[in-house]
């Protein structure tokens with residue numbers, strides 16, 4: 246594109262003729278216009294549409310151009326022609342090239358002057374032309390055109406711009422409003438595309454969060470299965486022992502009854518009484534009296550095991566509702582204990598000691614399932630970071646001002662300084678495929694923020710890492726209120 250930089254000649258009647266005078270009045274079809282018919286008419290192209298061919302061709306109005314020699318009075322009549330209604334200015338072309346434009350505004354000023362028509366009516370329009378008109382090649386991309394128009398156009402807008410082919414030959418005019426409309430349509434289209442892209446990203450993000458949830462759920466279930474197996478094992482063992490003891494007891498009672506029946510049925514003692522008594526004595530000698538005495542202890546243990554299994558299933562019930570974001574009053578210390586139970590088997594397997602120091606704290610408004618997920622991830626990360634056999638995880642709660650702090654500290658390998666900025670990024674993981682999704686902390690961060698809280702980390706490579714989650718004691722709404 247280029248802007249005509251010839252000296253200005255804006256006002257009426259000032260300066261010499263802008264260009265050498267050509268022969269004819271109107272500059273029309275004999276010139277290198279693409280189509281002579283089209284050239285004679287204004288605005289064959291209607292209002293611009295979105296998704297048009299590139300550049301400004303869709304906005305091109307095949308306006309008949311004026312020659313530099315056209316008398317001012319003829320230009321005025323021409324301007325009144327209904328075909329030029331939508332145009333602010335008419336192009337002036339010399340030898341196929343645009344040399345300027347004359348605006349309605351400029352003409353109006355001429356004719357409003359006393360005797361303006363008489364004085365200037367016969368003068369050639371070339372003398373009155375604005376030669377700084379904006380000229381754009383028709384291939385100019387629409388957003389470039391919009392930018393150039395914004396740079397070039399003065400307020401109030403009194404002119405249209407001129408379109409040429411790549412060689413600078415006149416093609417027609419373009420209207421600023423058309424460009425605005427085209428830009429608007431394009432922006433609307435872009436907006437729709439962006440919205441669609443945003444929706445897609447959001448959907449896949451939700452899906453990922455879901456899969457991280459499922460992964461932690463899987464981890465929990467595996468842990469609980471392990472935990473349930475232990476009490477289940479001894480409950481089964483106890484029940485088997487009880488069954489054996491019961492069979493013995495039944496036999497003993499049977500033998501005892503045989504003797505007692507013989508002694509107390511009122512008649513002579515039967516001849517086999519000594520044999521019956523011998524059988525009873527033999528049975529008593531054979532049966533483990535201690536086992537029988539232990540029976541109630543055994544049943545006591547069994548009951549304990551069953552209670553434990555019941556509790557574990559209760560935990561599983563709590564955790565299986567991970568996707569429920571329901572807010573309720575919850576005791577964070579209680580949530581911590583639940584989370585510790587879930588990761589217990591991992592900690593045991595790695596010989597990691599847990600130091601738990603919890604402070605008295607009121608129940609807080611939160612989504613317990615989500616806080617569980619945060620705790621589980623912090624504990625899981627801490628356990629995974631420990632690669633030696635002196636592992637220790639400190640879990641502490643503390644009330645500080647209006648906040649409840651949850652500290653999870655490990656003496657694991659720590660986080661490299663260059664990773665610190667990235668650990669909360671979705672998909673950032675230093676763990677091998679299959680072990681890390683890189684979503685845990687990103688989700689934890691999101692959950693804590695949604696609760697009106699903060700999550701912070703401090704770490705020293707080779708020494709350990711401490712995560713601190715601060716949750717507002719009064720719940721999210723109060724935290725928002727305090728901040729406002």
Ligand SMILES: Nc1ncnc2c1ncn2[C@@H]1O[C@H](COP(=O)(O)OP(=O)(O)O)[C@@H](O)[C@H]1O
Pocket residue numbers: 622626627630655657658659660664668669673674675676680681682683684685686687710
């Ligand atoms: N306690 C920790 N000790 C050392 N590094 C950690 C700890 N917690 C998180 N990280 C680092 O942050 C990364 C991201 O953690 P996270 O978002 O939970 O994803 P993932 O555990 O799936 O890798 C981990 O891969 C690890 O490099």
Ligand SMILES: [Mg+2]
Pocket residue numbers: 622625626683685686
């Ligand atoms: Mg993790």
